[in-house]
Amino acid sequence: MKEQLSLSPEDIKKLRKQLIPMLIFPFAVVAMFAVFYKLAFKNMDDSFFQDGISEKIFMGFAVLFLSILGYMVWTSVIDIKRGFKYRITGVVTDKRLNIQTSSSHGSAGGRSGSSRTSSSSSRHYYLYINDEEFSVDYKHYTRVKVGSSVVMDRAPKSRLTLSLTVLSKENEDLQATNQNRVENIKFLESEIREERFNDADFHALKQIFRAYTKRKLLFMLPFVVIVFGMITNGLIGFLIVLFPLFIVPLWQGVSSLRRLGEYVRNKGYAHKRGVTALVEDKLTVTGNRRKGTNKVITTRGTLSVSTVLYDSLSVGEKIIIFYPKYGKLPLSVMKLNKEEFYLF
Incomplete structure (x- = not known):
């Protein structure tokens, strides 16, 4: 079940808190690129700089990076201005871990012509609620199990998970629960013949x-x-x-x-x-x-x-x-x- 609700003060606070590192991060990246620009290319051929190739390359990377970051900031601002969220209620039908590995090739510097290769991997976590896929953070991913009933609040544009609650089985018979626990223990302690x-x-x-x-x-x-x-x-x-x-x-x-x-x-x-x-x-x-x-x-x-x-x-x-x-x-x-x- 999916319903539209107004953002609570706590939800707005989470969205604003997400904006802070996004606004600070570009300055750190600019400083990093400046240092990299000064050190990495100091031994390269001067014609590389005279033709303006290096400036164009760095400009392209800067535009690409700032475009992605700007879009992320824009989605959070839009969510705050709209003032609503989606509440998804249902059963977790599956979980998925997606591991993306990338390799980069770079020069070790100097005139030796040597190069090095480095690889990095990133993990993305997904929950399937009523067979619909949602990307979530690691902390939310590890909290739930397949078959759990959950309520998830989610920002529509930025797709930020504002909260995720695992519903308890209020109508569950306590006696039946205890009996099931005893049966599980007896089953785990039982011996199987070869x-x-x-x-x-x-x-x-x-x-x-x-x-x-x-x-x-x-x-x-x-x-x-x-x-x-x-x-x-x-x-x-x-x-x-x-x-x-x-x-x-x-x-x-x-x-x-x-x-x-x-x-x-x-x-x-x-x-x-x-x-x-x-x-x-x-x-x-x-x-x-x-x-x-x-x-x-x-x-x-x-x-x-x-x-x-x-x-x-x-x-x-x-x-x-x-x-x-x-x-x-x-x-x-x-x-x-x-x-x-x-x-x-």
Whole structure:
């Protein structure tokens, strides 16, 4: 449900408070650009400055930056002048974390011609209320779980979340709540008998081992190439000096051998153990450099699951997580209706 209400004094105060850093920030950026302009280009060819190229580049960046900042200020001012907000009431149907990673290439300075690459990432948080997406701050994102009933006040133009309240279940029977809590505790304390592997379990176990080994080998490959190149070129002495750099890949190799031993033992034992768990929350993770994944947060940890399993689970649901006898990577998740979903 979406309704239009007048801004309260607290809402206006939040909108005005948001304007303060926006108005101060440009002066800090101008000073930063001025210092950068003086230091970064002092060793570059004079023709770069005589042609006015540098001034045009900096002017373009300044116009772009001030345009974005000006729009943000304008949206907050418009919200204050209009004097109203939207109140959205509903149920949180999903959560999403979007990770954006960007890389920048720059010169290290001087006449050496060397360059460096740096990367940075930003996180954006979204709530789906009645299947409609809203961007929120981290503090609001972590306060709610999927399935919670919420009331959110939001500025229409700047899209600032003015407040977010999780509604309590006033009509909830206290006796039923206590009984449900006792049942959950008994379920979590219950023991599940080991089950013998079927063909799907053997296949999942094999997929786990292959995925783990592939990841470790890709990490170790550059170091192996470097070591092989040094040995073939007679640089064994130099290799000894750089030995500390290869401790990490050596450790990865040891881990791979240990995982191979676990795989052989699990295949021979051919049984899986089950542990009980409750679904606490769930979210999707997206990004420009990653494949979208579905995360289910349980009392036993966070699981990466398929879309089918993700959509079928609800917060508070009882599940059984199966693991091989040796190792900590899960094989499958079983619901109480005996429907089993493999994670690999």
